[in-house]
Amino acid sequence: MEKKIKTIIPAQKVNMGGHLLDQPLPVDGLDSVDPFLLIHHWKSELPGGQDPRNEGVGPHPHRGFSPVTFIFKGGVNHQDSLGNNALVEGGGTQWMFAGQGITHSERFPKKLVEEGGELEFIQFWVNAPSKDKMKPAFYKPISKEETPLVEGDKSKVWVVSGEYNGVNGAAPTYSPQTLLRGEVEEGGKIEIPIPSSYNSILYLLDGEGTTNGEEVIGKDMIVYEQSEGVITYEATQNTRFMLLSGEPIGEKIESYGPFVMNSQTEVMQALRDAQMGKMGVLIEEFD
Secondary structure (H helix, E strand, C coil): CECCEEEEEECEEEEECCEEEEEEECECCECCECCEEEEEEEEEEECCCCCHHHCCEEEEEEECEEEEEEEEECEEEEEECCCCEEEEECCCEEEEECCCCEEEEEECCHHHHHHCEEEEEEEEEEECCCCCCCCCCEEEEECCCCCCEEECCCEEEEEEECEECCEECCCCCCCCEEEEEEEECCCCEEEEECCCCCEEEEEEEECEEEECCEEEECCEEEEECCCCCEEEEEECCCEEEEEEEECCCCCCCEEECCEEECCHHHHHHHHHHHHCCCCCCCCCCCC
16 A cells, blocks of 8 residues: 655756855645655755855854754865864765754865865754754764665665664664655665554655655655555656654744754744854864
8 A cells, every 4th residue: 555645846956156056845735744844955056166164154153953964075174162073075964962062063065165176964953852953963974885875776776774684773863763865767666664643745856756756856845644554656767865854742842943843942042142152163274
């Protein structure tokens, strides 16, 4: 049995600091798919001749959730107030739990910025239960080689978190989740079992195919109902995809910018703590 589809939403173009991104979530009428709050898909060709100090996102704070980045092409250099400094390249994942507070930056590799080239990544925000929001922050870089791979006849699925086909992912979460990234060649088919209680999103970076009886194309976000069954995808063109699925947390959300909490009081406290430097200070290092 296949899971029922609730809605299919094409990503919208949004301007983030002068960069045009594809944003499938949030959109008008759909603020979140609990526990997933935001999805940004960045794809561009860097022209070269740029200064690494001016590209990417400079130091900024977070609290109360996990901002996660899947890198598909190029790389992202993470530095934070905990002392972490890591470059993760195509096929890898930047996993960060903001917890009680952290300040970090997301820059691009020096060689890519100076020489030019393709850059593609997706950042998504995962909410954390209220009981865990103020736990200590942590950062975990996961390379492509460190990400478990399940290969099919015409498919590859990397298990970032949770379990798929008996294989467990490398990233820890504070609520039950299965997070996958994958590729399906033209003519290939995959079948992904998901617990009936999970909310589930399939996002296509590119390609065309059919999922659970509906035709979909690149930049579509497919949201499935909480129901018994599996998610299937049959590719009529080579496809890259991301699957986000997880148990809903079911708590009130109050957010402001980089803070995701449960009340306005907690958001105001986060603002004060950030202004007072309680989420750490980051002085970036550049080669």
